[in-house]
Amino acid sequence: MKVCRAGGATSIALVGVVALSASAAATPPEGDVERTDLAKGDTTSAVSITSADGQPTTLLVQQLVMHPGSSSGWHTHPGPEHSVITTGTVELQTAGDCAVVPYGAGQSVFIPAGVAHRVANGTPHDAGVVATYTVPAGAPVRADSPDVCGK
Incomplete structure (x- = not known):
């Protein structure tokens, strides 16, 4: 830190x-x-945040510790998620191609609003993540989603 x-x-x-x-x-x-500085990471993904018609939004920053074998489960967010992996390695799976992609410390991830995804720690060590969500004010940050990749 x-x-x-x-x-x-x-x-x-x-x-x-x-x-x-x-x-x-x-x-x-x-x-x-x-x-x-809670986290800093680099990405080559296109990133944008749009507020529809000037409606209020909530910005939420969370620090997560993912213990070995843990998983977020399949879920979506009503706004974009920007996350930085601060320690260890996590595996991200998204509803587009279902590929399991590892991300390590110092890398960042951008997940657009509404995209079903799952984050897991398949390593024998803790993984740290700082996640930033921008969601419509009053909306829940997360909604469970069916397993869209069959895993």
């Missing part, structure tokens, strides 16, 4: 950088601000 602190000398350095930039309109941090 990476923790970033902005304060003291860092704030002074940031003030100097901002002062040198004529086009900078932002203000520098003040006081003691801590930021904690």
Whole structure:
């Protein structure tokens, strides 16, 4: 886990950088601000988030620990899911081609709204995942789905 602190000398350095930039309109941090990166991962998948007609949405971030042999079961989400594998390896299966695809620490996964999928840990070690969901406000984050791949 990476923790970033902005304060003291860092704030002074940031003030100097901002002062040198004529086009900078932002203000520098003040006081003691801590930021904690929960996860960071790379993907080559196309990613988009759309809110229909400006309706309110809920953003939910969850940290998951998947113990050996665990599975999410087949399910869907009413909005997109962006996940980063933080430790170990998980296997993702989606309703398109049913292939079991492994993802390891540092990789990210994007699952569009409504796509049935299953995540499992078939290794003898825990796997960590940070999942971010964007769903319509008031909607359940998850709905169970039938096994669309016969596994």
